[in-house]
Amino acid sequence: MLNTPHGAVQTPFFMPVGTRATVKGLRNEALEELGAEIILSNTYHLYLRPGHEAVRKLGGLHKFMSWPRAILTDSGGFQVFSLSELRKVSDEGVRFRSHLDGSEHMLTPEKAAEIQLALGSDIAMVLDECIETPAPRDKAEAAVARTTKWAGRARTYSLEQASRNGGLSQWQFGIVQGATFADLRRASAQQLLELDFPGYAVGGLAVGEPHSLTCEMTGEVTALLPRDRPRYLMGVGKPEQIADYVALGIDMMDCVLPTRAARHACLYTSEGRVLIKNARYAMDQLPPDPSCSCSVCRRYTRAYLRHLFAAGELTAAILATHHNVHFYLDLMRQIREAIEFGNLANFSSEMHARYAVGPA
């Protein structure tokens, strides 16, 4: 259990992604009904718009977006990776050219921490350097060294702010890098451990490498992390992979997959993936997932959802997102249950079997 200022969160958990202070396609009341106890939002995007100072003046991110439960903010480290053509990385930080208006911005470890304090998220991530995979060793080494230095600066900044303000109600997590090199991963973890973060993340994975390698690298890191601090594997994963990560000792995950795939007409169901735009569903009167209890599956048919997607209706994305987020959150409930019954290994292999075959 993770006890945040905005409620307890049961581990292991999955965070729906709300980059720009909204989980695309879902109203917060729907998110709450679905049982989301924590969501993820983004430093870089909120800094550009509406601006962290604006959010602070509007009462902080929770109040601004009217989300009473926990929020984790990513640092912008992933944007170092995904906006590779719009930024320049140096030891000082990352210079971005805004994808919105072309303006230049400098994101440093201190700045990223400052922004997240202004946003008032429950968990803040340090700025890290996330690189592509596969990466040459020297580049991975450099990214680890820089990530460690940045983590130290972010930690210092955070502790200073804490002592100045009589403590902070925000946790700061370090992020392990190291690409696909086991020794670099271990070194990165050990260096971060010295900074004594309240939680640790594994970053820079699931960016193209095979799942087995993601697991291997994750295992290298979780083996070194303290048992009493949360471990967060960033940016994962596919439904059939989640239980594997949990088995490796991961407590927290986030991924755009359920929400993005939903907008692209891919539904995750107990029978595998359902590409609802397929012609085969045109006259299908079954719910998207017959054994799903979500409000979409209780009310609507595959034929109707397919129609909404074909017609380009907004409701298509809304309904599909609702279902997929329900699926992921329910998956986590099942995983927590499997852990209690000592049945996680079986659960994991069942998931792999199910998604390897695809829909019936």
Next chain:
RNA sequence: GGACGGGUGGGUGAGUGGCUAAAACCAGCAGACUGUAAAUCUGCCGCUCCUUGCGGGCUACGAAGGUUCGAAUCCUUCCCCGUCCA
């Protein structure tokens, strides 16, 4: 009755002698998506054959003839559609 303009693949619509089975877009079909520059992107999209290849055959740009080595593109006639004149 006359004068112009026009008829192109499921749709809109480029193309005025060979590089054109025919741009582009839409529709259709299939796929991808992992700390969100993503309601995005990719592939296929006349029929057919196989040794599945920048491969072969067939059919196709209103209809029928003709010119040409070669025609969606030029000529003739006809049929439609639009605008204007009487």
